[in-house]
Amino acid sequence: MRDKKVTFIVQAAVIAALYVVLTFVANALGLASHTIQVRFSEALCILPVFTPAAIPGLWIGCLLANLLTGAVIYDVIFGSIATLLAAVCTYLLRNHKIACTFPPVIFNMIIVPFVLVYAYGIPAVYFHGVNVTIPFNAITVGIGEVISVCVLGSILMRVLAKYKNVMFRATAQ
Secondary structure (H helix, E strand, O other): OHHHHHHHHHHHHHHHHHHHHHHHHHHHHHHHOOOOOOHHHHHHHHHHHHOOHHHHHHHHHHHHHHHOOOOOHHHHHHHHHHHHHHHHHHHOOOOOOOOHHHHHHHHHHHHHHHHHHHOOOOOOOOOEEEOOOOHHHHHHHHHHHHHHHHHHHHHHHHHHHOHHHHOOOOOOO
């Protein structure tokens, strides 16, 4: 029993560390600061399919990544909540190969546009005189998440599936 707890903590810590490092890589390459943001770390959001340790790992990783990259406090809080909710839902959908990639996309599309507008004060977007800032940002965040999670995450999921009995056997459920 003790070995399972230790394995759980180690897996969560490794996932958190990977999330932080991959966030820094995307930032260094300028992929996380444009209208469509592609964070390599978001590909890790499929890891709850393999282990429940990914839930706290992703949450702590996102929290640390946002803190360490200079995000405003609302982004640290609400971005991390979006990741936590997505990780829990991904875990619940772990037996559905395609549907398990959707929670990170959905939660980020719902939460992040409000963070961008109210925490960062991004400029308003108008279409035929109507303020469409939130829907526009939901679409751009969604595109970035689809690239990060649905495309890159699905590739990662396919690769890891071959090694799941070796890498995740102690915590798999």
